[in-house]
């Protein structure tokens with residue numbers, strides 16, 4: 184299958200020490216393995232998780248930790264989320280897998296109305312911070328309407344939740360371990376096309392990548408390109424091509440945390456470059472790019488050389504036959520970048 | 527092998543015609559059936575809160591038998607073709623086959639009246655065809671071509687037809703819709719019954735119980751049909767469900783367990799259900815016990831959570847087509863030659879449709895922005911494009 188992006192492995196190692204070659208599926212498996220080993224309250228559950236889940240992220244964990252800690256749930260997302268919230272409220276580290284992010288919507292009420300508001304409405308007496316909900320998201324080449332969506336913006340509108348999207352094996356392991364330790368409920372969205380896309384040398388030991396912090400993956404001065412998940416790789420390639428064909432150097436930022444997001448890193452970069460392009464797979468209207476654009480224009484107004492550009496999916500359902508036309512691919516981003524530069 | 531269609535063949539009972547162009551040969555009298563009717567016993571139903579269930583025996587005419595057989599054969603063949611198209615990467619995405627479960631849809635369809643409606647989940651290729659969409663309409667939807675019944679825009683899980691409210695991708699979501707369809711039947715007073723199908727896995731979704739309650743509260747003509755094929759993806763029923771007596775899980779909604787591998791049983795049970803619901807008694811739950819041969823979808827080989835022997839055993843002892851075939855031959859309703867003729871005809875029909883479904887064009891990219899709204903207030907679909915914005919197009923004429 185030809186995909187719409189080229190994978191750029193991480194060059195930077197988050198910690199010193201031994202590494203193992205892992206793809207993102209293995210890195211996520213490894214993070215959960217570490218947590219199940221070191222945190223006796225940790226449990227992992229979801230549809231077909233006992234034999235690894237459809238993407239095999241939980242592979243081998245039931246054999247290792249027993250079926251009272253790693254188990255299948257019935258097919259009932261609202262129940263899975265509610266059950267996880269209860270379990271976490273009682274003090275456990277609850278790792279709930281929702282089979283596809285497209286199927287998280289039956290659980291939306293539980294996450295938005297129960298998980299997000301738990302701490303606040305009890306005056307700080309109760310919380311479900313031990314809950315992390317993992318779900319595979321994003322385009323995969325041929326997923327059609329219900330195996331492709333990117334729902335991060337929906338959850339970004341629910342104060343009390345943390346929303347995180349990794350871009351590859353190293354970031355997935357570190358960010359997931361942070362979510363599992365985090366004392367607030369987290370929604371961890373895993374771009375499913377990356378599970379097996381490519382491998383990185385992932386540190387074998389436990390490490391955390393802080394939530395709420397973006398990473399500058401490439402420095403530059405002509406424009407700031409911001410994305411998360413798979414889109415980061417599209418943008419890295421755009422920056423490379425722009426260097427070669429336009430002779431400009433772009434700064435590329437992986438936002439990683441959607442809620443809360445790293446305003447400081449983003450705004451410092453845009454103040455330096457004067458130009459900002461945000462790209463995401465989800466539709467344009469009320470996509471998370473809207474939030475970035477609004478903040479950038481208010482915080483960096485006097486530094487901006489051009490309006491903030493957004494390159495996104497269309498305001499249409501995710502299509503069955505038109506995926507290549509739908510995605511904010513390299514060519515669309517590049518063309519928006521050229522406009523941004525020549526504004 | 528004769529190329530005659532069965533009804534024409536019957537007129538020539540007692541003789542057979544060999545391949546076109548080849549000289550006719552006189553064959554034995556047994557080539558075409560002589561018996562016109564036969565009665566069959568049905569495996570006992572299990573009842574929940576019902577005094578009386580469906581008839582435990584049923585009579586088929588030889589024409590019934592041939593028709594049921596043909597439908598069973600077409601459905602199996604469509605799925606074989608779909609599986610192959612998927613392996614050729616012409617069908618992309620997610621594709622769920624119905625092989626093994628044909629008797630549920632075929633028997634039910636044989637009892638349905640023109641006024642009844644059906645909604646099901648994603649295992650919907652066969653249902654769509656039975657509800658009137660051509661084999662080509664089904665297969666080209668799967669291949670994403672313009673001749674698909676949803677213009678290629680829905681794909682494998684989203685086939686639609688008259689009185690057929692779709693294949694649905696979100697597990698369980700179609701069931702409350704079924705209650706809504708039933709209310710519409712009742713409100714319009716058209717006497718129709720709505721059939722909402724779902725799987726044993728879906729049976730654990732909370733919204734089913736909301737739907738049962740509404741349907742009973744308002745006495746809606748709704749039949750909740752649980753197709754229990756033993757597994758929801760890789761999870762067997764006893765690992766997912768505290769009670770696997772799906773026919774009783776509507777609690778206050780009466781229920782029937784039916785042998786879903788027997789097309790005669792599913793037909794009789796559906797007749798009973800129509801009668802029950804259209805006489806104002808409210809909803810029913812009907813569990814059809816069946817089996818799926820393939821993996822859950824094309825990406826699942828279907829062997830990690832069950833043994834090959836288990837699948838083999840069902841194929842050998844309970845296959846809905848083979849078992850029906852044996853019955854109707856043994857009772858002399860039909861002859862093996864008649865069935866072979868049907869097989870040939872079906873294979874040809876599906877093969878031709880398959881070829882066509884590969885050759886058709888996709889709809890144009892302008893339809894990426896087609897039919898998002900009835901009335902798109904802006905005409906332009908928002909999104910970023912280097913050249914031009916997408917115009918909202920109304921593909922289906924508005925009235």
Ligand SMILES: Cc1ncc(C[n+]2csc(CCOP(=O)(O)OP(=O)(O)O)c2C)c(N)n1
Pocket residue numbers: 230258260282286289649695696697698724725726727728729755757758759822
């Ligand atoms: C809300 C939701 N959750 C999960 C899925 C993924 N999924 C698709 S089919 C399926 C299993 C359903 O099993 P069952 O209801 O028994 O139907 P069968 O596939 O056996 O026909 C799952 C988990 C989905 N489509 N929708």
Ligand SMILES: [Mg+2]
Pocket residue numbers: 725726727753754755756757758759
């Ligand atoms: Mg099932």
